[in-house]
Amino acid sequence: MTALIIGSMLGSSVVLSPGLNAGSASWLTVITGLAMASPMVWIVIKLTGDYPGKTLVEINDVILGPLCGKIFSFMYLWYFFHLGAIVLRDFGDFMSTIMRVTPPSVFLLITTALVAYLVRNGIEVMARCSLIIVIFSFLLLPLVFILVSNNIDLANLLPINSIGAGEFLKANYEVTIFPFGEIIVFTMIIKSANDYSKIKRSIITALALTCMFGTIFNVYVISGLGNNLATATYPGYEVIRRVDIFGIITRIDVVGATADLALGVLKASVILYAVALGIAQIFKLRSYTSIVLPLGTLMFLLSLIQFNSSIENFIFHERTYLYYAVLFQAFLPALTLTIDRIKKALAGRTARASA
């Protein structure tokens, strides 16, 4: 479970490197961003903790009643579905920047097929895959760090207060929403954990490790790119592109791209699983597997048609997504939790004591 969370948190963030627009202080944003995201994480832990063995869809039904709960669930599921399409699109854009002639739909199709295959095989398989992929990426991190070390100038990390507090907060907010806020997807998955009592610990471990990974990653992106950071489309990729060890080990970017892609597949599969399971539960299907392929196809189509260019994607992320996502990541869960608490309070002191 820990690996699954790390995988989906790192997912597209290693490609898009959120929070790097805070200039030389960007390496701090992952830490402070996680701090800002902690209320959301707390809500996720509380909600799932109060209703063990239930997914968000079932919890909504219990707390808000069958009708209202369904409406809420549909909103969440739409968001998850859209998020999945965005994640796929991010990778499609990234891959087509590197491989210009190949149509993006080919990358998207292959990736979606793999994601759907993973999801059909169930959460167990996903979790085991994620363990391998995450360990692989964590091993890759120090390796790349060593390889880029001769390009690194730690002085680029200075000054810490290069930008105003407002801009810094904005960069933090970005990290809070993407990727940390996306932890809400796990309300659909946590119930599958083997040992429910350890769930709180594994969420916190996963987020701490993600935070560590992200910070180290940002440190070497910032110190490795210097002023060029401001112009790079994919800073993380750019820094690996620069690796040049005596002219022998060069152009190892493909290794980085592979790790990026593997993490992205993981993230997309977690999201697709959440959507498929949610819909299956709403319509009381016996199993979610039958709708994985149709949903995957729809996700693939949405990812293809939602933006005309990668810039539209970037602009959507910057102007719309950051405020649109907060509705599902913080506002709705907080509302649900509040209603739950009020209901419990009304139900009487005994119920309250047991909560």
Next chain:
Amino acid sequence: MRILHSYGKFTTIKVISLVLILMFALGGCWDRNELSSLAIATGAAFDKPQSKVGIDMTTQVINLDTLAPVAVHSTIAAPPYWNIKTTGQTVFDCIRNASQQSTHKLYWAHNQIIVFSEDLARESGVRQYLDFFLRDAEPRVSTWVLVSKGKASDILEMESKLEPIPAVNIASLIENRKYTGKASAVDLYEFSNRMLSEATAPVMSLIELVDENDEKIPLLSGTAVFNQDGKMIGTLNELETRGMLLAIDQFESGLLVVEAPDSKGQLGIEILNSSAKIKPQISDGRLKIKIDIKVSGSLGDANCYVDVLDENTWNSINQRQAEAIRRDILLSLKQARTLKADIFGFGDAVYKKYPQEWKKMKPDWEEIFPSLEVEIEAQTTLVRPNMILQSIKGKKEG
């Protein structure tokens, strides 16, 4: 097949269909490139355009057919390269227009150098020429950038002696500058890093062709200095370049020629190690830059009698080494002040240490920079005299 049998017939069909699917998938994607259909570009040169608008570009590509015999026996007449001259509105336009002349598509991943002619660099600047090389996924940011005195396309046609391809030759020359420190070595990454900086003046290596027995031989010497708009504003000579490299800690090795202690001749001191740090200090509201430099060298040669066992002589040689380093840095500082170009990155150092004060200084940095107080502290050590302790003594000496 035994393994397949043990899993039954159904698996066999599955495996066969998988192989069939993979056959299509593994054939490669749309982006596949075959060596036989590529022209590997090794150098690009930009000259002042003949017409008022547009770009004149020369691309050097390797001719693989004639390159191989050169390595074996150099009797073949055709050069192992081909310089394609194209014109276009933008750099990419020029590159794509090359397909009208070349049967092979240009491939940029192995491009070594980008050369600009001096008049082009001075008049229109180089900024608009670099975008393609940074934006496109094929070229690398480790491509060397340089300015040529005279036509840039001539550089790609020079006589290549030990290296068959001129562009590769120049790339090797740039790497060789580590033995003299008399020329800068700037790649695309560093150039754009300096361009993007708020204060630092970008620089490039400077190359010229010298006539030697009617042969055009390249000479890499000095530095071209640009302003923040990417226009060339001046040059640094060899000593000034060395001073700059020493100050910005990019100096690797080189020979300092100093007067012998008793002024009878000259000594060559080879610098083995050098490290420098630029430290801005603000005291009483006044900005001062301190350059701390630590250098160690060895006595490389002497054209007069010198006895290093004499402690005073040894110390005084070391002192002269420190003076020579101070002199080079001061020379580069003087030239930088004349050009009003912050080639050392003093501004960036101030920004990193005093971001608040920097905001006030930034708009007038061009005026502040030339009048900055700079203190150079050179700590030198002379580590060894190498294989002999005393020079051969002439009859009349000593």
